[in-house]
Amino acid sequence: MAANSQFAMAVHTLSMLAGRRDENVKSDWLAASVNTNPVVIRRLLGQLGHAGLVISQTGAHGGTRLARCPNEISLCEIYKAVSCGEVFALHPKEPSQDCPVGKNIEAVLCGIQKEIDKGIHETLSGYTLQNVFELIGQGKN
Amino acid sequence: MAANSQFAMAVHTLSMLAGRRDENVKSDWLAASVNTNPVVIRRLLGQLGHAGLVISQTGAHGGTRLARCPNEISLCEIYKAVSCGEVFALHPKEPSQDCPVGKNIEAVLCGIQKEIDKGIHETLSGYTLQNVFELIGQGKN
DNA sequence: TCTATTGTAACTATATTCGTTACAGATGGC
DNA sequence: GCCATCTGTAACGAATATAGTTACAATAGA
Numbered sequence: 001m002a003a004n005s006q007f008a009m010a011v012h013t014l015s016m017l018a019g020r021r022d023e024n025v026k027s028d029w030l031a032a033s034v035n036t037n038p039v040v041i042r043r044l045l046g047q048l049g050h051a052g053l054v055i056s057q058t059g060a061h062g063g064t065r066l067a068r069c070p071n072e073i074s075l076c077e078i079y080k081a082v083s084c085g086e087v088f089a090l091h092p093k094e095p096s097q098d099c100p101v102g103k104n105i106e107a108v109l110c111g112i113q114k115e116i117d118k119g120i121h122e123t124l125s126g127y128t129l130q131n132v133f134e135l136i137g138q139g140k141n
Numbered sequence: 142m143a144a145n146s147q148f149a150m151a152v153h154t155l156s157m158l159a160g161r162r163d164e165n166v167k168s169d170w171l172a173a174s175v176n177t178n179p180v181v182i183r184r185l186l187g188q189l190g191h192a193g194l195v196i197s198q199t200g201a202h203g204g205t206r207l208a209r210c211p212n213e214i215s216l217c218e219i220y221k222a223v224s225c226g227e228v229f230a231l232h233p234k235e236p237s238q239d240c241p242v243g244k245n246i247e248a249v250l251c252g253i254q255k256e257i258d259k260g261i262h263e264t265l266s267g268y269t270l271q272n273v274f275e276l277i278g279q280g281k282n
Numbered sequence: 283t284c285t286a287t288t289g290t291a292a293c294t295a296t297a298t299t300c301g302t303t304a305c306a307g308a309t310g311g312c
Numbered sequence: 313g314c315c316a317t318c319t320g321t322a323a324c325g326a327a328t329a330t331a332g333t334t335a336c337a338a339t340a341g342a
Contacts, residue, residue, distance in 0.1 A: 105273075
């Protein structure tokens, strides 16, 4: 269980919220759709709230709602809110500094990493939550 | 120790081979530069050999060499040779099929995954092993 | 035949992710 | 004020992936 599925769960959760604007949605209900534990959802919503994408209320009749219109939330923002890692990892242990390749390879790879990340951000910026919600609606139920 | 650093180690290893063309390079020597165990390198070289990027010889005076010129090997090929996973994972458990969002979200996310992957391939296709080797040489030793 | 080297299986250590339980804190209704 | 209903979060467990390590068979040259 190593692959990080937080982005997938986040998009799923936010799509659910997009279908219930101006309503406090409970983590139990979201968890049922995502097929996971409510705590997993609440942890996720904590990150999304920190990023300003959702607003939560505690207490009775509490829950979570979108902080903005779905067409003002890009997938890139969601990705940044939950993504922790890079596409590929650098060396687990520092390479030999006595070797010219070992000494400089990490800087080169780091630059490539950043270029890839930029590309991912551009791709994801091309979609809003509204787009996703519409694509879901077009699914052949 | 979860992040996959095979791509980094592969580029490192192949850069070493690029600096010693037409010579059987031993896994021990490569491992010393990457700062890992020779078996890790041999496993990696096995994948790269399977992808047609290197040629290995067993026995005394054996070792590994590049199968092609460094300017004919793109980073995209290396990435494809060693990369196993996607940028983000889909749901760990299948979402609820009783929910319209749960039923269709995976297909939508899968499409986005493919689009991102295409972007990564394009970025990495812009670099050859020769480019990397030259960038390393420009490092401030 | 001896030596050097790859190929590979098997196992361990460590890290990550997700799932789960438990409970404190907040909020609204009575 | 009290209770029911939520979120927030800590703590722990289970499953899994990665890399590191040991061991040894297979191969090839001297």
